[in-house]
Amino acid sequence: MTTQFRLSDRLALSVIAAVLVLGVMDPAKTQDSWQEKMLFDPSERQLELEKRGRVMIYDGLKETQVARAMDLEFERIQSMMFVRTIATNSEGSVLRDEETGDVVVEDDGC
DSSP, rough: OOOHHHHHHHHHHHHHHHHHHHHHHHHIIIHHHHHHHHHHHHHHHHHHHHHTTOOEEEOOOOOOHHHHHHHSSSSGGGGGGSSSOOOBOOOOOOOOOOTTTOOOOOOOOO
């Protein structure tokens, strides 16, 4: 039981560290490419961790990317969590609030 807790702590810290590093860089470019690699081209190590219960939190992906993941990576769905998903139109372009110009983010219920 203690080992699982420690592993969970290390996994949580890894996710937090990755988010902090990405926040310092250009989040639109760097975070997308890093998260897309994890989502669509996972390493053998990542797949093994997912089999043991690791959940990857994907932050700020476009609806089109999430839909693609649902289609192409459905067998891994239990290892994915999507937050602050960016709304897109039918062509896949990012939606912006008409008044503020801010990117429209779906309400993830959290």
